[in-house]
Ligand SMILES: Nc1nc2c(c(=O)[nH]1)N[C@H]1C(S)=C(S)[C@@H](COP(=O)(O)O)O[C@H]1N2
């Protein structure tokens with residue numbers, strides 16, 4: 001076993017420090033309410049408690065959207081809704097963009113030179129610069145983004161294993177981990193169950209298809225894990241907290 005390198009200043013207080021002087025990001029374009037059941041544990045039919053009824057409702061809604069989306073591609077009157085059409089291959093780096101950095105209000109914070117990524121476990125904390133993240137062992141994962149809005153795209157990601165980051169801060173691999181975006185609001189957080197944390201494919205990704213992530217895909221880094229809806233693949237990460 002290798003000992004985690006002593007990188008990042010250790011602090012004993014947890015501070016909400018995004019490492020920038022930018023004004024707080026204000027989401028200007030919230031995702032549709034179809035996401036609420038995935039990200040808000042108080043929502044009826046949240047993940048882990050997805051009811052048959054919710055699945056059925058989702059399927060009916062998705063079918064309805066699909067009809068409108070495809071119609072929007074051909075019927076000029078419905079053109080306005082064709083943003084729902086399949087976008088595979090359309091976005092930068094060959095992967096569609098669900099929500100841009102500008103729409104999320106994070107363009108400044110994500111590109112700030114003072115950016116840091118914070119990892120906490122109990123009272124312990126490591127604050128990593130982007131260079132320090134790049135110096136950790138890098139791994140590839142071939143994993144799709146599967147959006148509940150009805151598209152998915154296969155991609156090759158490269159970055160740091162989530163479990164390596166947990167171990168770096170002396171965290172317990174039997175704990176869930178919360179990921180928090182630079183973005184504020186409901187869609188800024190996802191909790192990764194411990195079994196996904198241990199999965200070697202789960203990454204804090206820095207690259208997509210061999211290139212640095214574009215800001216719309218989550219630069220400086222984003223979560224990417226197998227078998228989870230796209231909405232939980234949190235972009236523009238500020239920190240992760242071993243719970
Ligand atoms: N911080 C943050 N992360 C986010 C989102 C968001 O709105 N804010 N959208 C999610 C959704 S719904 C999807 S499908 C994926 C899409 O990732 P992409 O835009 O890189 O394709 O990002 C997810 N990560």
Ligand SMILES: [Mo]
Nearest residue numbers: 147148230231
């Ligand atoms: Mo999505």
